[in-house]
Amino acid sequence: MCGIVGAVSTRNIVPILVQGLQRLEYRGYDSCGVAVWDQGLKRARSTDRVAxxxxxxxxxxxxxTTGIAHTRxxxxxxxxxxxxxxHFSHGPGEAAADRPGRIALVHNGxxxxxxxxxxxxxxxxxRFASQTDTEVIAHLVDSLYDGDLFEAVQAAVKQLHGAYAIAVFCKDEPHRVVGARxxxxxxxxxxxxxxxxxxxxDAMALAGVTDQxxxxxEGDVVDVQLGRHWISDRNGRSVERPVRTVQAHSGAAELGPYRHYMQKEIFEQPRAVADTLEGIxxxxxxxxxxxAHRVFREIDSVLILACGTSYYSGCTAKYWLEGIAKIPTQVEIASEYRYRESVPNPNTxxxxxxxxxxxxxTLAALRHAQGLGMDKTLTICNVATSAMVRECRLAYITRAGVEIGVASTKAFTTQLAGLFLLTLVLAQAKGRLSDAEEAAHLKAMRHLPAALAAVLALEPxxxxxAEDFAGKEHALFLGRGLHYPIALEGALKLKEITYIHAEAYAAGELKHGxxxxxxxxxxxxxxxxxxxLLEKLKSNMQEVRARGGVLYVLADxxxxxxxxxxxxxxxMPEHYGPLSPLLHVVPLQLLAYHTACARGTDVDKPRNLAKSVTVE
Structure with missing residues (x-):
């Protein structure tokens, strides 16, 4: 979602701040701005793009030489x-509310x-110049400021309820930026x-500037100055956090020969899946x-928590986990799970x-499950340094690389690859995977990149x-069994970037509404x-044709x-058994992409949506 960049330096840091915002554009935003110290507080803000x-x-x-920047x-x-x-503070007795006070602040959450x-x-x-919750923090910090910005921020965050990451500086301490999360x-x-x-x-914002x-x-407050920094934890104690070398390659943000990042990322899927399964x-x-061996031996069920596209990958995995590993599996929308009464099982x-x-x-749902005593946790995640990986006991890191298009593509297929691998590992741990079955599944997984490349050749x-769909305002997607979640994902892609109203149903539900x-x-x-389920599906298709409906069928x-x-x-080039969802989703991604192009919508930054949803 929103993006933050801040800097303290002896050189002009405005180019660094702007470059950081450009590298965070993939998150989605509808306004942006920069504030710096230059013999006082100065800023520029826009509801247009960073350019x-x-x-x-x-x-x-x-x-x-000191400044902060933001995409909102x-x-x-x-x-x-x-x-x-x-946002600037506007304290009692200061000039009009459209003039800067002494505090400048940006905020995510x-x-x-x-x-x-x-x-x-x-x-x-x-006095308030905006309707935002963020301006409240700027005024609060100002009200608590008594010559030490770090202490003012420490005091301010104790009064905040909710989620936040902030970066703030003060005109009275021009070589200091304080952050908190x-x-x-x-x-x-x-x-x-x-x-x-x-x-x-996001480390991507600093690619090419620093890799340290x-x-x-959680709860940290950081004081950033020239040549030094220090951190206090949620209890106000001084702490050391490890410095890691992180290679956030800015080259991932280069389009190359592609028209949009979404198109590039669709065509990167063979490589992304190959990288995700490399060395297995x-x-x-x-x-x-x-x-992991001990954890897998002890569990008797699986609970999957996710949102959006990741939720649909979990719905697909349920068919694998129950069909291959024979393990009862529940898939929950993360935002719903944490707010309902559930029955915890410590062996889940x-x-x-x-x-x-x-x-x-998803993080909140994870913490809720942990609070209920379910401490056997695992994440399928694309960012090895993320909070999700740090807070789970086990992890499988997909290698999709940076995904800039808001509508997820290669992240989804690599999640499916990781989840299928989890299915096989659990099946083996429970004694439900023979040597011959393991060999057959491994062979199929190694062939996935080539199979995906063959599907991409269907683009024309x-x-x-897509030319037919461009003039429509509604669409239905149908699937059965393992491919019902793929129909759901196809409908989501279409509505996200084309703004065509799309719904997906299990095909057997056609007659029920x-x-x-x-x-x-x-x-x-x-x-x-x-x-x-093919013959059942053919009957459902006949029901559509009998009512004058027009069918678009992805068939083996x-x-x-x-x-x-x-x-x-x-x-499709070939039937791919249990792994066919990874192949069938690709034409649906391409359909959404080319329909959006035909309709002239903003493919990579669809209206009202954000890439990384870091607020409830």
Missing amino acids: KLLRQIEDDRLTG WATHGAPAVHNAHP IIENHDELRASLQARGY AGSPLILGVGLEGGENFLAS IVYLE AGIVPELFGDG LVVTISQSGETAD QVISW PLALVTSEMPVVTVAPNDA ADTRIESGDGLHVIR
């Missing part, structure tokens, strides 16, 4: 310049008690030259970390799935479908592999489904 902000900065000749995804207050970060704090501060004479990620970047130091919400990263823990010579528990393996490893709802046929929607203007996409070569009037068929 437009840069032109404004150049026109205003904004420079400074609106929660409190509309996307408008007066709500954009950074949501402050739940902002109304009470706002009322208290207004009663003391503080609780429930939202924040890192410290230790500079490589000149004593400069940095803050950011300190991951702040056999099915052994240690693939998931030390102590709690599996979280997250691309970023910082998804707020998918483009012809959705059939009432079917007309010639409602395209129906059907995932039709040659599996045990030997399904005997032929193109005709109102029936469009794309044949």
